[in-house]
Amino acid sequence: MENIEKKLREEVRKLLIEKKVDAVIGYEDGTLPLTATPCFIANPDDADKLVWNRFCTQNLAKFVHDLVMQHKESQKRVKPEDRIKKAFGVVARGCTSRSLVIHLQELQYDRSECVIIGVPCTGYVDKKKLATAVNQEEILGGSATKDELFVKTATGEKKIALREVLADNCRTCRFNNPVISDLMVGEPAPPMDAASEYAEVDAFENLPIEKRWAYFSKEMAKCIRCAACRNTCPSCYCRICFAEQSQPQWVGIGDDPSDTQMFQLMRMYHMVGRCVDCGSCISVCPMGVDLRKFLKKLDKDAFELFEHRAGASLDSPAPLSTYKENDKEDFIFNPGGGGH
Amino acid sequence: MAENQAKEGWEPKIVAIVCNWCTYAGADLAGISRIQYPPNVRIIRVPCTGRINPFYVMKALQEGADGVLVSGCHPGECHYISGNLTAKRKFATLKRFLNYVGVEGDRTMFTWVSASEGDRFAQVIKGVTQAVRELGPASKLTKKISDK
Numbered sequence: 001m002e003n004i005e006k007k008l009r010e011e012v013r014k015l016l017i018e019k020k021v022d023a024v025i026g027y028e029d030g031t032l033p034l035t036a037t038p039c040f041i042a043n044p045d046d047a048d049k050l051v052w053n054r055f056c057t058q059n060l061a062k063f064v065h066d067l068v069m070q071h072k073e074s075q076k077r078v079k080p081e082d083r084i085k086k087a088f089g090v091v092a093r094g095c096t097s098r099s100l101v102i103h104l105q106e107l108q109y110d111r112s113e114c115v116i117i118g119v120p121c122t123g124y125v126d127k128k129k130l131a132t133a134v135n136q137e138e139i140l141g142g143s144a145t146k147d148e149l150f151v152k153t154a155t156g157e158k159k160i161a162l163r164e165v166l167a168d169n170c171r172t173c174r175f176n177n178p179v180i181s182d183l184m185v186g187e188p189a190p191p192m193d194a195a196s197e198y199a200e201v202d203a204f205e206n207l208p209i210e211k212r213w214a215y216f217s218k219e220m221a222k223c224i225r226c227a228a229c230r231n232t233c234p235s236c237y238c239r240i241c242f243a244e245q246s247q248p249q250w251v252g253i254g255d256d257p258s259d260t261q262m263f264q265l266m267r268m269y270h271m272v273g274r275c276v277d278c279g280s281c282i283s284v285c286p287m288g289v290d291l292r293k294f295l296k297k298l299d300k301d302a303f304e305l306f307e308h309r310a311g312a313s314l315d316s317p318a319p320l321s322t323y324k325e326n327d328k329e330d331f332i333f334n335p336g337g338g339g340h
Numbered sequence: 341m342a343e344n345q346a347k348e349g350w351e352p353k354i355v356a357i358v359c360n361w362c363t364y365a366g367a368d369l370a371g372i373s374r375i376q377y378p379p380n381v382r383i384i385r386v387p388c389t390g391r392i393n394p395f396y397v398m399k400a401l402q403e404g405a406d407g408v409l410v411s412g413c414h415p416g417e418c419h420y421i422s423g424n425l426t427a428k429r430k431f432a433t434l435k436r437f438l439n440y441v442g443v444e445g446d447r448t449m450f451t452w453v454s455a456s457e458g459d460r461f462a463q464v465i466k467g468v469t470q471a472v473r474e475l476g477p478a479s480k481l482t483k484k485i486s487d488k
């Protein structure tokens with residue numbers, strides 16, 4: 001990882017000095033030990049702040065979209081002949097690169113507006129799992145090796161196996177290396193355990209329907225509708241989200257459980273073929289709602305029904321924006337087998 | 341909805357969202373041919389099934405529908421060429437998703453009825469009403485406190 005970090009800083013410095021990009025979105029150390037946070041670098045001298053480690057959690061594609069849109073907005077009042085173009089660099093692991101593919105497919109910006117600095121990824125640490133592993137004690141410091149974490153708390157130092165605290169989405173990630181990039185830093189990472197990707201969904205599907213409903217309503221009852229999940233999701237870039245629309249008002253503002261369920265079902269349904277399983281929404285949720293259980297089902301269906309993997313390739317369009325003549329029909333209600 | 345909670349004398353309330361060119365005309369034909377079908381269905385006409393936001397289905401369930409039916413032109417007969425085919429993809433995923441979270445599959449039905457199929461329209465309504473009747477009143481996803 002050290003080597004990747006060093007090379008990453010060099011490449012970013014070069015891109016900024018050569019003015020190939022106006023700013024780079026990456027990660028820097030967080031204010032607390034064993035955390036990292038997104039950062040924006042415009043000055044080549046700041047490139048040394050960049051880190052690439054086990055604690056880089058958020059999907060940075062979100063910020064590429066934000067920056068491009070802000071820039072476009074700022075250019076609206078400028079005379080056409082005086083308008084300037086900007087490009088943004090982004091440190092992209094597998095899921096981030098897939099979100100960028102989705103943006104490009106959905107014509108949010110041009111390929112020339114982003115420079116993709118690909119990094120190999122072996123997964124990040126789920127901070128909720130880590131907190132459990134240290135019995136919710138305050139983390140005072142620590143370090144990481146290839147498969148272990150050493151965590152210092154007030155009661156001493158603890159050694160934790162990495163695979164125990166790796167985020168669920170990382171453990172079963174199918175695309176841990178970038179699917180597109182302008183330059184790659186480091187060698188491709190070994191594959192993760194993609195074969196068991198849908199194990200959780202399969203198990204849930206096999207529960208009786210009332211158990212499924214009980215779980216869904218229990219999870220949704222935790223949600224305080226803070227919308228952090230939506231705000232961090234790279235696929236959620238709508239200027240006006242249905243959740244805030246008032247004509248029609250999709251989501252009631254009361255505290256009826258069904259209003260929260262509507263918000264969640266609707267937001268998740270917008271992720272058909274668009275969720276890259278980056279886990280950002282789950283990591284920012286203050287209430288620990290098990291969103292992945294439901295998002296992953298949509299991902300599974302998009303593959304089962306349409307052989308689509310979100311953002312895996314620029315050539316495969318969003319599944320709900322297209323169709324095939326031979327799409328499955330078995331769900332069509334057909335009384336008496338009639339029709340013609 | 342309050343009246344749904346009283347099982348006594350309960351009748352299924354079914355919202356049917358149908359396209360103007362095929363299923364609505366099919367319903368019309370059923371009407372002018374005097375074919376009988378259960379009066380439990382409330383029909384909403386839209387230009388094309390491709391225009392139906394899947395949110396409509398969820399929202400109908402929240403507002404007290406016991407079942408929702410979406411029906412359009414048979415594949416290949418869409419007035420707008422492929423609206424029904426994109427709709428098919430949306431409803432395939434929606435039906436599975438709702439079932440996954442625990443809403444019975446028979447509460448959301450999708451089918452095709454052409455303008456010449458008055459009898460099929462009646463059959464579909466009979467079938468859907470029967471299936472929803474067997475499930476009983478909907479309570480999942482239903483709003484308990486009315487906004488009004």
Ligand code: SF4
Binds near residue numbers: 271275278281
């Ligand atoms: S829904 Fe969550 S996991 Fe999926 S792309 Fe958005 S932030 Fe990532």
Ligand code: SF4
Binds near residue numbers: 240270
């Ligand atoms: S939930 Fe839907 S409407 Fe809202 S921002 Fe996300 S994609 Fe857009």
Ligand code: SF4
Binds near residue numbers: 229287
């Ligand atoms: S982040 Fe969590 S609590 Fe907030 S709206 Fe999303 S699911 Fe609900």
